[in-house]
Amino acid sequence: MGHKRDFNLAYIIPITLVATLGGLLFGYDTAVISGAEKGLEGFFQQATDFTYTKGWHGFTAASALIGCVLGGAISGIFASKFGRRNSLRYASVMFFLSALGSYYPEFLFFNKGDASLNLLIAFNLYRILGGIGVGLASAIVPMYIAEISPSSIRGTLVSCNQFAIIFGMLVTYFVNYLILGTHINVVSDPWVVSTGWRYMFGSEAYVAGAFGILLFFIPKTPRYLVLTGQIPQALTVLTKINGKEKAKEILKDIEATSKEKTEKLFAYGVTVVIIGILLSVFQQAIGINAVLYFSPRIFDSVGVDGMMGTVIMGIINIVFTVFAILTVDKFGRKPLLIIGSAGMAVGAFAVAIFDHYNVAGLLPVIAIIVYAAFFMMSWGPVCWVLISEIFPNTIRGKAVAIAVAFQWVFNFIVSATFPPLYDFSPMLSYGLYGTVCVIAALFVWKWVPETKGKTLEEMSKFWKK
Numbered sequence: 335m336g337h338k339r340d341f342n343l344a345y346i347i348p349i350t351l352v353a354t355l356g357g358l359l360f361g362y363d364t365a366v367i368s369g370a371e372k373g374l375e376g377f378f379q380q381a382t383d384f385t386y387t388k389g390w391h392g393f394t395a396a397s398a399l400i401g402c403v404l405g406g407a408i409s410g411i412f413a414s415k416f417g418r419r420n421s422l423r424y425a426s427v428m429f430f431l432s433a434l435g436s437y438y439p440e441f442l443f444f445n446k447g448d449a450s451l452n453l454l455i456a457f458n459l460y461r462i463l464g465g466i467g468v469g470l471a472s473a474i475v476p477m478y479i480a481e482i483s484p485s486s487i488r489g490t491l492v493s494c495n496q497f498a499i500i501f502g503m504l505v506t507y508f509v510n511y512l513i514l515g516t517h518i519n520v521v522s523d524p525w526v527v528s529t530g531w532r533y534m535f536g537s538e539a540y541v542a543g544a545f546g547i548l549l550f551f552i553p554k555t556p557r558y559l560v561l562t563g564q565i566p567q568a569l570t571v572l573t574k575i576n577g578k579e580k581a582k583e584i585l586k587d588i589e590a591t592s593k594e595k596t597e598k599l600f601a602y603g604v605t606v607v608i609i610g611i612l613l614s615v616f617q618q619a620i621g622i623n624a625v626l627y628f629s630p631r632i633f634d635s636v637g638v639d640g641m642m643g644t645v646i647m648g649i650i651n652i653v654f655t656v657f658a659i660l661t662v663d664k665f666g667r668k669p670l671l672i673i674g675s676a677g678m679a680v681g682a683f684a685v686a687i688f689d690h691y692n693v694a695g696l697l698p699v700i701a702i703i704v705y706a707a708f709f710m711m712s713w714g715p716v717c718w719v720l721i722s723e724i725f726p727n728t729i730r731g732k733a734v735a736i737a738v739a740f741q742w743v744f745n746f747i748v749s750a751t752f753p754p755l756y757d758f759s760p761m762l763s764y765g766l767y768g769t770v771c772v773i774a775a776l777f778v779w780k781w782v783p784e785t786k787g788k789t790l791e792e793m794s795k796f797w798k799k
Contacts, residue, residue: 361502369510373531405469410735429542432464437536476722496715618744621767624752674712675775681705682768
């Protein structure tokens, strides 16, 4: 690090940890369905007033994603109107109510244990509510951390959010495993069908409650405070983060770029917004979620125990995300994204070739792991870093909201098209993802600016030019 540290880590780290609980809940909420879906299916198959088809089950498993798109889309309005921190408080309430509602969807209106179409609708509404919380958190947590971080460690701190998301997924797999206990291998176990899945959804309420309480102990972001005219409060927060002298400097910069408060979305031209949207689209279109969501099936199909494979993937994901956290402020954003895209392309094309020549066993598993590992050291965390810092202060809320909404739409498209595509031809599906990886690398190389070490205010000046 050469130079003297001019910021207060003891103050910044706890704040970042509280904010990343939003990321942990994002991971928890999206992964909890993987353990609960079989019990849930068994429960609703008992309904007498309608037939719970595969179509219904697919919708129920993915209904939270509808909320994610909505939450992402409204995050800009929330971030600008209520502020970054208060928006996270609203998200924590949504997580909490969704967890309790999914645990006990019969609340007030239905008899416990009577499966019906109306109960299914109520259950899905609770899941969608949780999804809105995920959508809000996915946009606002990186924005909050970016606005509170010193520029020299901003990439590292924002990347911690991706670590929290993956950690949340791992925690969920572990919690689901503990809840199932002795019932783990019994497919139609009556306890799992009546009660097991409820505990899985309900367990999230503990984390959501803690998140909601801890949010009362962290400050509003200095950028939001300046945008809303609360200059003395902004100076107080900046002084705690950066010390007195540096705080005055930063405040001047923020004030200079916040004069244009009523700016339209395209005040800095269309390019910056399109780059933000394309970063989001590519992060999903390279197909990672298809691999993560369906990894147990993929491992089973090449002869490796699915649950075991998923745990191995989880550990590898964490190791490579940590690599990104440690290097994003040293190497920069662009090199990581380009190397990551290239590595993913190799992994994806290898899976396609192995499938074409019917190679089973260890080789395709290694190829899938290479693909996931390169994603975790690049597009996973770095995309969020760029989205949180690439936009000028005055349009950040709106622009991040649009980029994140696109991300969830493409997440849904990729997740929904993968099973039919994979059934039709695994080689075609992986060949397609590999090709998208190559295009993604070219896009980053040609279009995306390097933001390493720049202040958020310098980004405003950059796009002005």
